[in-house]
Amino acid sequence: MFEKNLIKFDIIDSTNKYLKQNVSSLKSGTVVDAKSQTNGYGRKNRIWFDNGVNNLSFSVLLKLPIKNDLPVLTQAVAAAITNTLDLLGLYAEIKWPNDIIISGKKVAGILLETIINDDIANVIIGVGLNVNSTMFNDEIKHIATSLLIESNQKHNLDYLRDIIVNNIFSNVLKYMNDDYSFLDICRKRSFLIGKKVFLDGDTSKEALVSGIDQLGRLVVLINNKEEKFYGSEVSLKGVYSQGEK
Amino acid sequence: MDLRQIKNLMKEFEDSNIHKLEINEDGLTIKLEKADLITPTVSPVYSPVVSQHNQSINETPKLESKEVISNNLEIKAPLVGTYYDSPNPDARPYVSLNQQVSKGDTLFIIEAMKVMNEIKSPVAGIVKAINVSDSTMVEFDQVIIEIEEL
Numbered sequence: 001m002f003e004k005n006l007i008k009f010d011i012i013d014s015t016n017k018y019l020k021q022n023v024s025s026l027k028s029g030t031v032v033d034a035k036s037q038t039n040g041y042g043r044k045n046r047i048w049f050d051n052g053v054n055n056l057s058f059s060v061l062l063k064l065p066i067k068n069d070l071p072v073l074t075q076a077v078a079a080a081i082t083n084t085l086d087l088l089g090l091y092a093e094i095k096w097p098n099d100i101i102i103s104g105k106k107v108a109g110i111l112l113e114t115i116i117n118d119d120i121a122n123v124i125i126g127v128g129l130n131v132n133s134t135m136f137n138d139e140i141k142h143i144a145t146s147l148l149i150e151s152n153q154k155h156n157l158d159y160l161r162d163i164i165v166n167n168i169f170s171n172v173l174k175y176m177n178d179d180y181s182f183l184d185i186c187r188k189r190s191f192l193i194g195k196k197v198f199l200d201g202d203t204s205k206e207a208l209v210s211g212i213d214q215l216g217r218l219v220v221l222i223n224n225k226e227e228k229f230y231g232s233e234v235s236l237k238g239v240y241s242q243g244e245k
Numbered sequence: 246m247d248l249r250q251i252k253n254l255m256k257e258f259e260d261s262n263i264h265k266l267e268i269n270e271d272g273l274t275i276k277l278e279k280a281d282l283i284t285p286t287v288s289p290v291y292s293p294v295v296s297q298h299n300q301s302i303n304e305t306p307k308l309e310s311k312e313v314i315s316n317n318l319e320i321k322a323p324l325v326g327t328y329y330d331s332p333n334p335d336a337r338p339y340v341s342l343n344q345q346v347s348k349g350d351t352l353f354i355i356e357a358m359k360v361m362n363e364i365k366s367p368v369a370g371i372v373k374a375i376n377v378s379d380s381t382m383v384e385f386d387q388v389i390i391e392i393e394e395l
Binding site: 113 | 325326365367
């Protein structure tokens, strides 16, 4: 289904963009790694992330038979990253759907894009991980951290990337076999369960997060009524709101 | 069991001589019953996709066999999410009415749980209908765009 094939760049505008532009000619399992991205992108601004050479930014292309629950793959990737950080002795949490948190601060982000062509989903998984950054400016130091800051040691970027990619492949294989056990990790490591949040950036839409369902959707209580949320914008009430959605 | 399997089950049921069917599997209960031996009704207890605007797919799904027959190719939403007609709010829409498109051109995006899904045209043709407004919720298999194949 996919075989790892690594392409490395010193500098590129965006690893996700490279895969999108070359999707038809590249094989499933292609990993594009850039020492530096000039125009890496998240859905919003990326002020938490330092695109420099100290950190990890890579994208993975997978070509999968289409299933209508593709968005759960973000959770498969999030679990793969927390599992990898466990190996370093770092306890990471997942702020649904796509942020990785250590000590209440963002350390990694995931951006999935798919290109759906007939019955094939070309899935592009972008990962940005603050690894060896030593400091952040005043504007973001309250919301961003790095593995170096959290562990007091430098980490090898290639080694980290390889383990994360292997863990992603492992979880995607489970997904293809309808095994969604990686969601248990997302529940155990949820940064949101039990907390009050605002949905869709609307401060009148207050909800209590009660869980993550079998398809990776956020389960919330709104006025004690349970709803499944698969939108994108979840803001924590009171804290962690600046620059972070 | 996913939506596609449920839809397949509905089709099989429709074509069969069975008038009532109930399945229990892993907490999922599906009851199918043909009213007046003509129209199957579906009451899935399980709803894999529910929008934050209280839309639900618990409604009886439309049967494809009942759709109006036209020569246009229907491009459907492959998953539940938010429909976007352009790559970002400041950009021009990917396609407009009566525009000619090539096979592989991006037609629209469906976003769900921060996953951006680009939907490509499977054929060369002309856009004859755009059935959804930008930034609205769409359901699985909802017809978004109709293309007249060239």
